[in-house]
Amino acid sequence: MTRFFAASAAAVVTALLVVTAWFALFRTADDPFAQCRASSVAGGAGAIGGPFTLVDETGRTVTEADVFVRPALVYFGYTFCPDVCPLDTARNAEAVDILEEMGYEVTPVFISIDPARDTPEVLAEFTDHVHPRMIGLTGTPEQVAAASRAYRTFYRKQDGDPEYYLVDHSTFTYLVLPKTGFAEFFRREDTPEAIAVRVACFLDAARSAGAGN
Numbered sequence: 001m002t003r004f005f006a007a008s009a010a011a012v013v014t015a016l017l018v019v020t021a022w023f024a025l026f027r028t029a030d031d032p033f034a035q036c037r038a039s040s041v042a043g044g045a046g047a048i049g050g051p052f053t054l055v056d057e058t059g060r061t062v063t064e065a066d067v068f069v070r071p072a073l074v075y076f077g078y079t080f081c082p083d084v085c086p087l088d089t090a091r092n093a094e095a096v097d098i099l100e101e102m103g104y105e106v107t108p109v110f111i112s113i114d115p116a117r118d119t120p121e122v123l124a125e126f127t128d129h130v131h132p133r134m135i136g137l138t139g140t141p142e143q144v145a146a147a148s149r150a151y152r153t154f155y156r157k158q159d160g161d162p163e164y165y166l167v168d169h170s171t172f173t174y175l176v177l178p179k180t181g182f183a184e185f186f187r188r189e190d191t192p193e194a195i196a197v198r199v200a201c202f203l204d205a206a207r208s209a210g211a212g213n
Helices: 002-030 084-101 120-130 141-150 192-209
Strands: 053-056 061-063 072-077 107-112 135-138 155-157 167-169 173-177 181-186
Touching: 053 120, 053 141, 072 084, 084 107, 084 120, 084 192, 107 120, 107 141, 120 135, 173 192, 181 192
Parallel strands: 072 107, 107 135
Antiparallel strands: 053 061, 053 135, 072 173, 155 167, 173 181
């Protein structure tokens, strides 16, 4: 009886290992970025991102095709944000600089969720301070809301002073690739170094898969 149970247990373990190996191989073949992912999205990566029309810091109307000509780290925030946005955008800028040292060119993108105050001129001053290659985007309330929905972000203006109000908002940073679209998201606790390493993994995988970066 003991031998029977031992043999059965060994068979189960072997079967689990085979299934695990098969799943890993299948997932890698189906998803060229499987080895790079550290997060999962309900509905898959295709559930995030998509077309948008916004206004850049020069006042020019642009679409996602104009913005994502290179890999990008995208953040939704606002320039009047007292603490979270400055820290997150500075972290993203540092990750971009680390990636540049590693031989990868990535564009930091800042999409304002406060279009009433974040005019193109205000955005230009903000982005120039954070990083010389950062692209700032704003637009009408409807355009901004559409972009936010596409990336499944959240924001809500707080009640209070009509001029010095705060805006509650989500704080994810998104990796977007020119041919692939949304690829990964990063949380506030991710360090610049960790982001750079994971982004480099995605860019190498995209190049190997012929997805471009």
